[in-house]
Amino acid sequence: MQGISRRHLLAGLGLLPWLLSGCLGSSVKRARVVVVGGGFAGATAARYLKRQAPALDVVLIEPKQDYFTCPFSNHVIAGLQAPDSIRQDYQALVGQDISHIRESVLVIDRDKRRLHLSDGQQLGYDRLLLATGISMNWQAVDGYSQNAAAIIPHAWQAGEQTLLLRKQLRAMEDGGLVIISVPDNPYRCPPGPYERASLIAHYLSLHKPRSKVLILDSKDNFSKQALFQQSWQQSAGRVEWLGRADGGHVVTVDAGRRELITEFGQRHKAAVINFIPPQMATPIAQTAGLTDRTGWVPILADTFQTQADPHIYAAGDCTIAAPMPKSAYSANAQAKLAVAAILADLAGREAPPTALRNTCYSALTPEGSVSIAANYEVQQQRLIEMPGSLTLSPLDGSAALRRQEADMARAWYASICADAWGV
Numbered sequence: 001m002q003g004i005s006r007r008h009l010l011a012g013l014g015l016l017p018w019l020l021s022g023c024l025g026s027s028v029k030r031a032r033v034v035v036v037g038g039g040f041a042g043a044t045a046a047r048y049l050k051r052q053a054p055a056l057d058v059v060l061i062e063p064k065q066d067y068f069t070c071p072f073s074n075h076v077i078a079g080l081q082a083p084d085s086i087r088q089d090y091q092a093l094v095g096q097d098i099s100h101i102r103e104s105v106l107v108i109d110r111d112k113r114r115l116h117l118s119d120g121q122q123l124g125y126d127r128l129l130l131a132t133g134i135s136m137n138w139q140a141v142d143g144y145s146q147n148a149a150a151i152i153p154h155a156w157q158a159g160e161q162t163l164l165l166r167k168q169l170r171a172m173e174d175g176g177l178v179i180i181s182v183p184d185n186p187y188r189c190p191p192g193p194y195e196r197a198s199l200i201a202h203y204l205s206l207h208k209p210r211s212k213v214l215i216l217d218s219k220d221n222f223s224k225q226a227l228f229q230q231s232w233q234q235s236a237g238r239v240e241w242l243g244r245a246d247g248g249h250v251v252t253v254d255a256g257r258r259e260l261i262t263e264f265g266q267r268h269k270a271a272v273i274n275f276i277p278p279q280m281a282t283p284i285a286q287t288a289g290l291t292d293r294t295g296w297v298p299i300l301a302d303t304f305q306t307q308a309d310p311h312i313y314a315a316g317d318c319t320i321a322a323p324m325p326k327s328a329y330s331a332n333a334q335a336k337l338a339v340a341a342i343l344a345d346l347a348g349r350e351a352p353p354t355a356l357r358n359t360c361y362s363a364l365t366p367e368g369s370v371s372i373a374a375n376y377e378v379q380q381q382r383l384i385e386m387p388g389s390l391t392l393s394p395l396d397g398s399a400a401l402r403r404q405e406a407d408m409a410r411a412w413y414a415s416i417c418a419d420a421w422g423v
């Protein structure tokens with residue numbers, strides 16, 4: 001199984017021979033590359049930079065000691081896995097001679113190529129890789145703030161928020177309604193809310209059989225829709241979905257009353273509300289002037305160099321790399337592409353050709369998953385989905401096939417975490 005998923009991670013990444021040969025790394029002169037953010041994109045980048053060019057001074061700046069992954073956090077919320085099962089740390093990276101500074105970057109001084117850190121330290125860089133993921137757009141929805149998130153969790157960054165939602169579900173009385181509110185595109189992990197609804201429905205079927213899940217959606221269609229809806233039909237009406245046209249778009253959150261108000265003025269009260277707000281790149285990406293009107297970081301598709309600054313590259317959810325979705329799989333692949341481009345840049349060579357792949361697994365039940373996958377290439381400076389490369393699990397897939405995909409999802413998770421954090 002490890003072999004299948006490793007091939008998965010590497011397949012479609014046309015620059016793999018460059019990364020494995022080390023041909024770029026050996027010609028890189030001594031330089032400092034600072035990676036900001038130690039999630040799927042940043043941890044992968046730090047590890048591959050050091051592996052390909054051991055002479056490089058690779059510094060990872062990430063305030064957390066323990067990183068909790070969003071993939072499989074829905075299983076934690078639904079009580080199927082222990083919280084510790086999605087915890088990663090940086091010990092293996094440090095063991096590979098990567099410096100881990102446990103601070104946040106407060107300022108990127110692009111003119112001086114210096115970072116100002118939360119402990120007052122300053123740090124210069126030759127090249128920077130920004131991998132800071134998402135932040136919630138607290139201005140987007142009336143009434144939804146950081147304070148409100150302590151009552152109505154988003155659970156869209158794993159850790160405390162995951163545990164809060166899990167705790168609320170456990171404390172809820174049987175018969176209570178659970179609402180999941182989903183934003184419009186683009187946001188982190190397009191199928192993630194629907195996987196969450198499916199696994200929460202499974203939890204309810206076991207522990208609160210009179211309870212239901214209502215999804216209020218700001219869109220009229222969503223990723224893997226037919227597969228999810230087919231599965232919900234078999235859940236005794238436990239999951240109901242309201243699209244935007246049917247009044248699913250929430251415009252106001254009243255945390256005190258645990259109520260959501262839609263654009264058509266309907267009020268929805270629930271025992272537990274999971275409000276997933278619109279998102280954007282983190283404040284540091286904004287204040288450094290690396291974002292555009294969309295709130296995300298635009299990149300040059302062939303190198304993942306930021307459009308704003310040739311010394312700064314970006315990978316993962318902070319970027320706008322449509323049509324690639326914001327996923328851990330994409331973040332890991334983009335980080336490798338950016339590493340190859342940084343090494344080429346430092347060696348004064350052409351960056352290798354771009355080829356990327358994404359695969360997203362989603363659990364319909366604890367034992368059954370489905371997936372969507374596609375390959376991407378650059379044409380005329382734009383990332384495009386390769387015609388004919390999109391594959392989606394069949395609607396008439398057997399239980400055995402769904403089980404096989406659930407096994408592949410677990411194997412993928414183990415391999416991508418090993419690939420990023422090196423354990």
Ligand SMILES: Cc1cc2nc3c(=O)[nH]c(=O)nc-3n(C[C@H](O)[C@H](O)[C@H](O)COP(=O)(O)OP(=O)(O)OC[C@H]3O[C@@H](n4cnc5c(N)ncnc54)[C@H](O)[C@@H]3O)c2cc1C
Pocket residue numbers: 036037038039040041042061062063064067069070071072073074103104105106131132133134155156157188189192193196282284315316317318326327328329330331359360361362
């Ligand atoms: C419920 C859910 C389920 C998901 N399931 C899947 C799945 O099955 N498959 C899949 O491929 N994807 C999945 N995803 C998506 C995946 O989690 C993200 O796409 C992925 O985490 C993006 O990685 P990243 O490195 O860009 O950002 P992150 O993982 O968020 O990492 C960013 C890091 O940057 C750090 N940081 C932020 N600001 C600063 C700063 N100023 N200074 C220093 N550090 C900073 C943060 O502390 C953080 O650790 C899921 C997401 C959710 C919410």
